[in-house]
Amino acid sequence: MRPPPTDIDSPFALPDRLAAKADPEMIGGDREHLSTVTATLAAQISSLGERLGALRASPGGVGRAAADRDREIHRLSSRLRLLRRFGLDLCLGKLVYADDTDPVYIGRIGLSDAGGRRLLIDWRADAAEPFFAATHARPLGLASRRRYRWDQGRITDYWDEVFISDGLAGHAALDDQSAFIASLGSSRSPQMRDVLATIATDQDAIIRASSRGALVVDGGPGTGKTVVALHRAAYLLYADPHVDDRRGGVLFVGPHRPYLAYVADVLPGLGEEGVQTCTLRDLVGEGAVAVEETEPEVARLKASAQLVSAIEPAVALYEEPPTRSLTVETPWGEVEIGPDDWAEAFASPDPGLPHNLARDQVWEALVATVADQLDHDELEDFSPDAFRSALRLDDELTETFTRAWTLIEPTDLVADLWSVPAYLRRCAPWLGSDEIARLQRSAPDAWTVSDLPLLDAARRRLGDPATARRSRQREAAVAAERAYLDDVIGHLLDAVVDPGDDLIMLKGEDLQSALVHTDGLAEPDPDLLAGPFAHVVVDEAQELTDAEWQMLRRRCPSGSFTVVGDRAQARRGFPESWAERLDRVGLTRISQARLTINYRTPEEVMAEAEPVIRAVRPDANVPTSVRRGGIGVRHGSTAELDAVVGSWLAEHPDGIAAVIAATGVATGLGASSERVRRLTPELAKGLEFDLVVLIEPETWGAGDPGSRHGQDARVVLAAVDTYVAMTRATQQLVVLHGSAPAVGARR
Template structure:
């Protein structure tokens, strides 16, 4: 064995004796060799899959799917080295050892050298405690950096275990790791997932599971690991897809490496802004009263009425002529056609259903025996007066235009939202109705869900026309071939409908652009869920009809207040099956910071569930004046060669990539070694101001500086 996998930090040098780590070194060498062989095997399989000639039909679909699968697997394999290994568990009595990893690996003989952390066989590694050892005698967790183990943490789970080759410490590697420097990305914490967190990660996905916990309790860690676990553990979710909704773009960038590092690339991530095209340019809603009106679930009724206002049959009967006689599109005919619309269809999809039903109703009025029904319907469909009348009765709608109409036509808004007071109607009007704000986005999404997307309709119709043209051309060729056949040869098989369909190369036809966020998804994870309004919840549930949700949040961090329970909030928006799990230990924020942050939130929310901090930094909170900002940052940068800092409440006067400037909302879900609050009193009063101050303070993992009152 030439490669060594341990490069212990100075504080852990006493752990480097061969009797302590020799078995691990041999295991890592085996893992590295198996990994290299798996990379080679996957690369060769990918090359072979790419050489398969399949240009159309099911063969092409299968080939492309296999290429994508192998490419994803190869990306995961190339991202890791021997640091795939998270730790080791020793079974009591028989002394066998099992290494737990980010992914599973087996050697060429099929013997398992690494067990995937998501499998049932790995559960004991995370869930065992001295009180409940689950059959384990001991456990070792590794701390990796740059492909080498820099520290490890041993635990004796069986009091009678021989501890000669263990290093037992009161100060665990886990607690030490909490105080290490942060970077711009979330750190890898899989090896140190705690038993209470792992139980939530592995909970089943039936109904809604609420993960309730204060700052630093690992809610986001649990949410991300749960997403990766569910995709591996539940076929329904793997096939139906999983959507992860984060609070803002800095958060998504911060956690971007976590899921790939867990061996999972199948999660779709987004913010609520991303759900509609208008989200990219939407501005904050500065008027809280307007934001509250738009967040009301009654806005869904206004959206429905706005769509229904464009589904109006003509009042006057229309006579339509054909070569076989006439028909009358009267009130009864229109009513029967309108009734054919599937309630589950969007307005634009139902338009085709209503048009087809109208032609059928009118064709039935023509009693000419020689007229073929399809010929009659084609003749009716060519009538310009009928087409024009139908276009007015059930037009293609622009969802954004309909929402803009609500904000620019008071009479329309009064008609669609009759419960609004006159002052509220006028408050919702604006000079530029398409100057979208964040409060508009959920309404736009609801409108699209009812109307459909005009571009999707146009794409579908272009595809249908292309299919028809392609089929007509194929049929001409088939007819010529059949005409020259004696009826007994293979060409006669072309008369079969299945054979003729197989000739159509649909892969070459115009295809609709898929909306990756439209869903439906089998499961949705929502982080910072305490901030969602009823309209935003409607947008989430629209993408997850099954109600299979992981809801992650903290009622004490809700800027708009959160008086009811999680169960009450979710049932109000239509989620019936709700379970709640609580995380009460703050692993991130030092005691010194929490001692100052707790009174801030309790002044506004006396019953706030403030988590208990488990570590100290030894650094007291510093109070000063705003003119100290530059000096504080400069001194920290000179003293600390690693880590990241964040200024909250003011621009940063220091141009350094390790220093960021964010507002309290954009800082949610993130963590920094140093947090500097500037003029926290300026964050405002009431619950919103207290929450912003509390959130900002608890982003600190080491040091907090408060400049101002």
């Protein structure tokens, strides 16, 4: 936690070289306004702490009151964390309007003083749009726009962009470069740098676009796709009435865990902690141990949404009603359950109720069938719980029911498909004999990434059997307490000669329900990633198979998606258009936005990377770089790895480097190695580093399962991986080969 500056008269700490920007005429108004912000922050932090402490000390309550209390604690805690974390640098910049109205200050969140005067406008509010969207062709009423650079709670630099030809002389700091371009030269950090104040106009338009339907954001490396994806998630939760926590909120899906760690700090920094983030592996419990599929043909078969559809008939085999009659003996007489009775009971569950959870409804329907055939007068003295208990003592009934509607583990269902050929043939009749044989394996529960969509579909169709068991345990506990309460009330009434109406009411079911205590009974833990969500953002979406798309579609029935990716970076190919791909997986109302300006990768790097991808993807959306790094791409030998990285670390004390190789690379970098990431090309996707070192990219793809499809597939995969890895560099790129001339020579 970093507190606001203690000296509220000095929010600026400009270095000597920027002495001209310290002129009171330039920053006097900012100093006064930010001093008020500082005082307000201190007061709000104190007030929020007191309110939060009092709320936590208050009784928890029950039901809706408890839920409302928990929500308020979460809301206050989130705001307090944000105020403590950022302090004065909640402020991003200032808008000066041409009509001489008071300047407007833009913040990560909105902030008002005790009198209600607005000190900061939330960056997501409509009033803040000119801060990102104004251009010289469309100034949106602005005279100028100022952006701040913060360091340790002080402004260390600022930039002014002027939209009118005169009237601001002596009041604006005019720089050759805008804040956006200037920020690109700063070093990376282990997590994504703060980019909120440097959103480009084209990116802002995408961030604020409607949430209706599926919006595709197609852009090459360095175009800010991830920036757009994260900011759009935060913006929609704040501004879009169709996307909020009450409607399901937002799910953000990234490509891998290093990526999520890299961007973990961004959403809280945008004033939003309500977005659920995950990878596709996280959606299924088995994802943590799943390995890559080694057989390309098996991976191809499981990538199809059609194979996922085999889950439904697989479950249906466990929902077939018995076809023979069964005589049930009860204390009140015999009852026959015929085939029609079984069929009616098996058809009774609510539509969409998972198999394991529907089991109790089927049993209740059977109980009702038996009760309907008995003398109701004889049943009056028996509670429904006692009647159910009596039926459960009939072994033949319970065994027949259990065999016909069995509780199933999702993992067992899918494992049976990979170990029982006849079962798979019945559930997926379109498969050929050779395909069925290929999908069988000796260890059916040795899960692969390609299995995850089927496991997910099975879990959603079946439901958690543990949930069903907990539900029955809860019902049994409630029934036991009801029975005990019944006995107590019975003894009480027997002891009273003339019980009044108040005591008679104790026999009433409503009052008994109120007297039964259920607070300590187990409740199922909610699955935070199960959905449904109001909106889903998918980054690096070009890698998703049709089967994986079904995992996300099930979690967002509205079809409200932001789809972020680059077809050229698809490791397994992407021959069709985005519209064709998304239409095939069931998304509609598809719109598309393209990002074509590369703000990250230096021109020197892109000049060498572009031919690599053009050789295999002539239609690739290769963006145009807007900055030169002044350093050419260097080539050398792998024997020089330690020397290259070591000298760079010594010259750049604040930078982050990445060594990217097809397999693990050991280096002797010693104590400095915490600033060096070692990654495969696949795990480098979505990340960025000051220095990138590629190890023998000419060998990439040779050992990948995809290469078994042939030489062409290997060449394409190697080119895509090389292109992705090269474009992770923001300052310098070095390519090391198995045998090469000295570093600095060109190949």
